Amino acid sequence: MDWNYSRALLSGEQLIFAITIPLSTAIILANLVIILGIAWNRQLHNTTNYFFFSLLVADLCTGVALPFIPLMGLNRALSFSSCLVAHVFPNFLFLAFLFNLVMVHYERYICIVDPLCYNNLWMHRRFPLACLVVWAPPLLYASLPAFGWNNWTGPDWNGCCASSPNTTLLSNCSTNKTTCCSYRRVFPNAFIYLEVYGLVLPAILTIAGMTGRVLWITRGQLKDICRLHRSVERGSQASDREQRLNMRYTRCVVAVSLTFLACWVPYLIYMHACIAFLISDTKWSSTTHIVLSCTGIGSMAVVPLVLGLANRQYTEPAFKLLQKLRDRWRRRTQGSEEAPV
Numbered sequence: 001m002d003w004n005y006s007r008a009l010l011s012g013e014q015l016i017f018a019i020t021i022p023l024s025t026a027i028i029l030a031n032l033v034i035i036l037g038i039a040w041n042r043q044l045h046n047t048t049n050y051f052f053f054s055l056l057v058a059d060l061c062t063g064v065a066l067p068f069i070p071l072m073g074l075n076r077a078l079s080f081s082s083c084l085v086a087h088v089f090p091n092f093l094f095l096a097f098l099f100n101l102v103m104v105h106y107e108r109y110i111c112i113v114d115p116l117c118y119n120n121l122w123m124h125r126r127f128p129l130a131c132l133v134v135w136a137p138p139l140l141y142a143s144l145p146a147f148g149w150n151n152w153t154g155p156d157w158n159g160c161c162a163s164s165p166n167t168t169l170l171s172n173c174s175t176n177k178t179t180c181c182s183y184r185r186v187f188p189n190a191f192i193y194l195e196v197y198g199l200v201l202p203a204i205l206t207i208a209g210m211t212g213r214v215l216w217i218t219r220g221q222l223k224d225i226c227r228l229h230r231s232v233e234r235g236s237q238a239s240d241r242e243q244r245l246n247m248r249y250t251r252c253v254v255a256v257s258l259t260f261l262a263c264w265v266p267y268l269i270y271m272h273a274c275i276a277f278l279i280s281d282t283k284w285s286s287t288t289h290i291v292l293s294c295t296g297i298g299s300m301a302v303v304p305l306v307l308g309l310a311n312r313q314y315t316e317p318a319f320k321l322l323q324k325l326r327d328r329w330r331r332r333t334q335g336s337e338e339a340p341v
Helices: 001-041 047-068 081-115 127-142 167-172 189-233 240-263 265-280 286-300 303-309 314-337
Strands: none
Touching: 001 286, 001 303, 001 314, 047 081, 047 127, 047 265, 047 286, 047 303, 081 127, 081 189, 081 303, 189 240, 189 265, 240 265, 240 303, 240 314, 265 286, 303 314
């Protein structure tokens, strides 16, 4: 029994690290590139980019914690304090990332919907307060299990103790003497339901709603531009410029749709699958849980990178640095080839 448990736990951890380490490395490096691009370009030192900078920091922390988030679904032998840290800290980083993402979308949404009131937003006049709003509530909510809202003194869920290699603790499964650490012992069902349907899902729907509203407004403005263009040229057929504008808008809609499908749909599938198995109180394959959690959370962490890498101002310093390194390398190679001659 000890050998089977240790082997299953080791294989689960190896699968998690095999999936998350490359993805986590890519997320960290891409965030560092964009962060350095904003830091080096003084023209980007404004409130709008400060919000995006805060989002990048949260996404960077999520990339660092990415290998540890799927580990929350495994039953491990940890003490009470270690178990709380292993579950509370990654959850805090995830919620902080989500709050920052909503704030960035809201700030840009107001810029398009109501540009006259954009500069008078309270977020621009009191950036430290806005930064506190997106970091403090996630910390407070994620820390609730540490203040007593947990199931640590209750029975072990899902056969946690039964699969533990320490057979001496089997008789104490219903007490606090066991060292078995499970997410069900840290997060009660009410806590999970409140986080999913009270915080995460409304945030995702809010982001989707603001994005759809922006596309709708953009479509209306595009129609006004085409109407004015036709009135000036006094023509009834669409010109080449109108066709290019319509094609650009179509590409934008396709890009936004593909980004939503690739980044949000995997996480939504993972989230509802977890809730479905939690309600049914049935066991499910650890491999399935690992793959869904890694792909779902990893794909969601790519959203800020899509927004950042699409802006040339953020990536221009990195491209200039790479170009300088490439020029130096070419000069060295040319010098080494000309030296023997």
